[in-house]
Amino acid sequence: MPLILNEEQEMLQDAANGFLAEKAPVAAFRKVRDNKPADGFCRELWSEMAEMGWAGIIVGEEHGGSGFGYVGAGVLAEQMGRNLTASPFFSTSVLGATAIQQYGTEKQKAENLAAISSGETLYALAVDEGPRHNPGRIAFSAIPSGNGFTLSGTKTFVADGHVADKLIIAARTSGEQDDPHGITLFLVDADAPEITREHTPMVDSRNAANLSVDGLEVTGDDILGELDGGFGALEGILSAGRAVLSAEMSGSAQQVFDVTTDYLKEREQFGQKIGSFQGLQHRAAQLATEIEMMKSAVLKSLKDLDQDFANAGMTCSLAKAKTGQVAQLATKEAIQMHGGIGVTDEYDVGLYFKRVHVAQQMFGDAGFHSDRWAKKSGY
Amino acid sequence: MSDLENFRIEVRAWLQENCPEEMRDGDITAENQCWGGRQWEFQSEAQKIWFERALAKGYTVPTWPKEYGGAGLSADQAKILDEERQAINARKPLSNFGISMLGPALLAFGTHEQKAQHLTAIARGEIRWCQGYSEPGAGSDLASLKTKCEDKGDHWLINGQKVWTSNADISDWIFCLVRTDFDAPKHKGITFILIDMASEGISVKPIVLISGHSPFCETFFDNVKVPKSYGENNASVVGEVNRGWDVAKNLLVHERGMLGTMSPLRGTSGPESLGKHAAEKIGLDATGRLDDPALRQSIAQAELDDWAYNLTVERLTDEANAGSGLGAKSSMLKYAASELTKRGTELLMEIEGTTGATIGEDGIEYGSLANNWLYHRAYSILGGTTEVQFNIISKRVLGLPSE
Ligand SMILES: Cc1cc2nc3c(=O)[nH]c(=O)nc-3n(C[C@H](O)[C@H](O)[C@H](O)COP(=O)(O)OP(=O)(O)OC[C@H]3O[C@@H](n4cnc5c(N)ncnc54)[C@H](O)[C@@H]3O)c2cc1C
Ligand SMILES: Cc1cc2nc3c(=O)[nH]c(=O)nc-3n(C[C@H](O)[C@H](O)[C@H](O)COP(=O)(O)OP(=O)(O)OC[C@H]3O[C@@H](n4cnc5c(N)ncnc54)[C@H](O)[C@@H]3O)c2cc1C
Numbered sequence: 001m002p003l004i005l006n007e008e009q010e011m012l013q014d015a016a017n018g019f020l021a022e023k024a025p026v027a028a029f030r031k032v033r034d035n036k037p038a039d040g041f042c043r044e045l046w047s048e049m050a051e052m053g054w055a056g057i058i059v060g061e062e063h064g065g066s067g068f069g070y071v072g073a074g075v076l077a078e079q080m081g082r083n084l085t086a087s088p089f090f091s092t093s094v095l096g097a098t099a100i101q102q103y104g105t106e107k108q109k110a111e112n113l114a115a116i117s118s119g120e121t122l123y124a125l126a127v128d129e130g131p132r133h134n135p136g137r138i139a140f141s142a143i144p145s146g147n148g149f150t151l152s153g154t155k156t157f158v159a160d161g162h163v164a165d166k167l168i169i170a171a172r173t174s175g176e177q178d179d180p181h182g183i184t185l186f187l188v189d190a191d192a193p194e195i196t197r198e199h200t201p202m203v204d205s206r207n208a209a210n211l212s213v214d215g216l217e218v219t220g221d222d223i224l225g226e227l228d229g230g231f232g233a234l235e236g237i238l239s240a241g242r243a244v245l246s247a248e249m250s251g252s253a254q255q256v257f258d259v260t261t262d263y264l265k266e267r268e269q270f271g272q273k274i275g276s277f278q279g280l281q282h283r284a285a286q287l288a289t290e291i292e293m294m295k296s297a298v299l300k301s302l303k304d305l306d307q308d309f310a311n312a313g314m315t316c317s318l319a320k321a322k323t324g325q326v327a328q329l330a331t332k333e334a335i336q337m338h339g340g341i342g343v344t345d346e347y348d349v350g351l352y353f354k355r356v357h358v359a360q361q362m363f364g365d366a367g368f369h370s371d372r373w374a375k376k377s378g379y
Numbered sequence: 380m381s382d383l384e385n386f387r388i389e390v391r392a393w394l395q396e397n398c399p400e401e402m403r404d405g406d407i408t409a410e411n412q413c414w415g416g417r418q419w420e421f422q423s424e425a426q427k428i429w430f431e432r433a434l435a436k437g438y439t440v441p442t443w444p445k446e447y448g449g450a451g452l453s454a455d456q457a458k459i460l461d462e463e464r465q466a467i468n469a470r471k472p473l474s475n476f477g478i479s480m481l482g483p484a485l486l487a488f489g490t491h492e493q494k495a496q497h498l499t500a501i502a503r504g505e506i507r508w509c510q511g512y513s514e515p516g517a518g519s520d521l522a523s524l525k526t527k528c529e530d531k532g533d534h535w536l537i538n539g540q541k542v543w544t545s546n547a548d549i550s551d552w553i554f555c556l557v558r559t560d561f562d563a564p565k566h567k568g569i570t571f572i573l574i575d576m577a578s579e580g581i582s583v584k585p586i587v588l589i590s591g592h593s594p595f596c597e598t599f600f601d602n603v604k605v606p607k608s609y610g611e612n613n614a615s616v617v618g619e620v621n622r623g624w625d626v627a628k629n630l631l632v633h634e635r636g637m638l639g640t641m642s643p644l645r646g647t648s649g650p651e652s653l654g655k656h657a658a659e660k661i662g663l664d665a666t667g668r669l670d671d672p673a674l675r676q677s678i679a680q681a682e683l684d685d686w687a688y689n690l691t692v693e694r695l696t697d698e699a700n701a702g703s704g705l706g707a708k709s710s711m712l713k714y715a716a717s718e719l720t721k722r723g724t725e726l727l728m729e730i731e732g733t734t735g736a737t738i739g740e741d742g743i744e745y746g747s748l749a750n751n752w753l754y755h756r757a758y759s760i761l762g763g764t765t766e767v768q769f770n771i772i773s774k775r776v777l778g779l780p781s782e
Contacts, residue, residue, distance in 0.1 A: 367673030
């Protein structure tokens with residue numbers, strides 16, 4: 001399998017590029033940020049994305065999806081990263097769709113995948129319980145009662161948590177807090193009265209919410225995947241999330257780098273283009289090289305998810321670690337190489353810096369993934 | 380006992396007696412520092428008392444001559460005062476651009492009358508100054524500035540635009556670089572001039588930063604008339620007309636010196652030790668190490684770099700006091716301090732995790748961690764970018780030929 005996009009995927013990329021440049025450029029994101037609509041994104045835009053088949057990008061055609069797989073999702077995410085497009089795409093079409101398509105029963109697939117593909121129903125994944133990503137540490141409790149469970153606990157920084165219609169919650173059905181065994185995923189309605197959702201504004205102006213659940217009764221039918229064996233599913237969903245987030249960050253890094261190299265060719269000081277100073281040239285050259293490394297890692301992780309989902313975890317960690325570093329470097333260098341204008345709100349590079357900061361932390365930063373890599377490699 | 384040892388005992392006692400408890404809360408931040416100026420209102424009674432007592436003793440500007448409101452301390456004495464102040468964690472009673480930038484330049488280039496007017500007002504916290512150097516086309520290449528200043532007999536007429544003028548909207552006066560000769564080589568036609576911001580024709584427009592706040596402005600000059608002099612021997616121009624670059628450069632060295640001596644890793648208002656702070660937030664593993672090996676390594680590296688940096692400030696300051704001044708090595712300190720400050724805020728964001736990236740319902744809260752982290756991106760840009768400092772080090776310290 002060559003490590004490049006095929007013709008269909010390239011067409012998807014062109015289409016996404018054209019559509020987002022017209023409908024959801026950075027200026028549109030600014031509007032969302034400044035007007036602070038309660039949803040945190042534009043519903044009309046999301047409907048249009050769904051009509052084009054983006055909401056069901058990884059969902060099979062039998063469930064109304066467009067069957068592009070993870071490479072397709074990454075192609076879209078990359079363009080969204082270039083434009084800082086805010087939408088429920090990541091939570092619903094990547095995390096929600098992966099959870100159900102990979103781990104759901106036929107019944108759950110039938111009930112949910114079409115609703116994802118049409119863009120009607122929004123999903124969110126509730127994993128972390130503190131400010132640092134730690135999917136193995138689950139205290140949120142699911143206590144057996146009657147022929148079901150009672151859910152109680154809190155979840156933090158759930159992306160799109162406050163707009164989601166359905167929540168996928170990682171809960172503890174047995175074992176101790178740090179035990180990988182004993183975690184179970186539940187798929188529940190987000191508007192249950194036992195669930196309180198508190199919107200937490202973030203520096204990247206995207207949506208997150210803290211959830212607190214107090215005695216929500218669920219049945220065995222609400223379990224997604226295996227009882228007590230949810231950690232494996234969680235790792236799979238997170239891997240997909242990490243790869244697609246990496247694709248998004250890769251898009252942001254490339255965009256901000258393009259803007260910067262344009263600026264180096266345009267801004268003059270000392271009677272010459274600042275791009276003629278070797279102090280900047282060498283760093284730009286180094287960054288360009290790093291960006292190539294990052295793109296390879298991202299594409300590989302997406303291809304692995306499509307070809308051998310269960311074994312894609314390591315390359316997804318590679319992608320997340322590499323993009324976390326490179327995208328941060330790219331946004332920092334963008335600010336620095338712009339000088340004073342780079343730290344103004346009016347100029348876009350700061351928006352990329354903020355988004356990349358949140359995205360690189362989400363589902364594990366470079367430190368988390370290098371540590372994970374080392375542990376899985378036996379050292 | 381030597382004079383200096385006596386001085387230390389005296390200073391220690393004076394600080395103990397005069398510095399209010401509330402003012403012993405560590406380093407100043409942009410929010411809690413005492414700036415002074417016409418519009419200034421003290422934030423607390425303690426801040427006012429501390430300022431007034433320091434003023435009476437000449438300690439708002441300890442090294443300046445007594446006749447201009449200082450205490451006339453020698454460099455060695457000033458160092459002792461600073462050490463003793465820091466030992467009780469006391470804030471500086473007054474800090475602003477007048478003290479750190481304009482003052483030293485006036486001391487070097489001003490007439491007695493200029494010093495008597497301006498230095499005294501700075502020492503007393505009466506006038507707040509801002510710096511009008513940068514222009515849209517003149518940033519790193521400051522000497523290419525174009526703001527036009529014409530000789531109209533009894534006054535100067537100024538037209539042009541400055542940009543990135545920190546606090547222009549709340550400052551009383553501006554020290555400005557203007558072009559008085561458009562035909563001379565670029566460094567030879569610049570003049571350093573002092574202007575009252577209340578002059579007709581000056582307008583300012585705040586620029587919002589990525590941190591969500593607006594500490595700096597665009598400053599416009601539209602037919603601004605500036606008197607040739609503010610009194611006998613008290614010209615508005617400092618130094619000679621067309622020789623302002625000498626003054627400007629002298630001031631930049633002081634600005635860099637100032638930027639290069641703020642305890643960098645702690646940035647403003649950071650915790651005493653990043654490592655201990657991280658241990659409290661994240662916890663330790665079974666072997667007593669921070670429960671995040673990658674982060675532990677980064678913090679330790681930064682703390683060691685910070686330590687080495689602080690020792691270098693101490694060593695270079697001692698060397699400078701003993702001999703010929705800091706000179707171009709101030710560029711090394713400015714570079715190192717701004718990079719360390721940025722790293723400090725980045726590490727804090729990492730320690731806080733997602734919590735650090737949360738903001739208020741109305742945006743980024745002033746003084747919050749996210750605000751500090753974003754604001755400090757500017758440290759390697761303001762006062763001459765890191766790249767410009769590298770160029771200066773290459774040229775002036777290492778004697779390397781130009782590109
Ligand atoms: C192990 C080895 C194998 C080699 N094999 C071959 C071979 O098979 N065939 C062959 O022809 N040559 C070979 N070389 C020579 C090699 O190509 C030269 O050493 C190289 O081009 C550098 O030239 P120089 O040694 O004259 O160093 P210089 O060019 O004098 O460089 C000195 C330093 O200045 C830097 N520098 C130079 N110009 C610039 C610039 N414009 N901008 C920024 N920095 C600059 C360099 O990076 C270097 O750090 C080999 C060298 C080595 C070390
Ligand atoms: C928060 C803040 C506060 C400020 N406050 C003030 C103030 O109060 N008064 C005032 O006058 N100014 C102030 N400044 C302006 C500051 O001094 C300038 O922003 C700075 O000198 C850089 O100029 P510039 O923004 O035009 O960037 P440019 O000079 O356009 O630089 C763009 C990029 O090119 C690089 N570059 C330029 N020349 C070279 C070279 N020869 N070699 C290698 N790289 C090069 C720069 O390092 C930078 O990375 C402030 C700036 C900031 C961000």
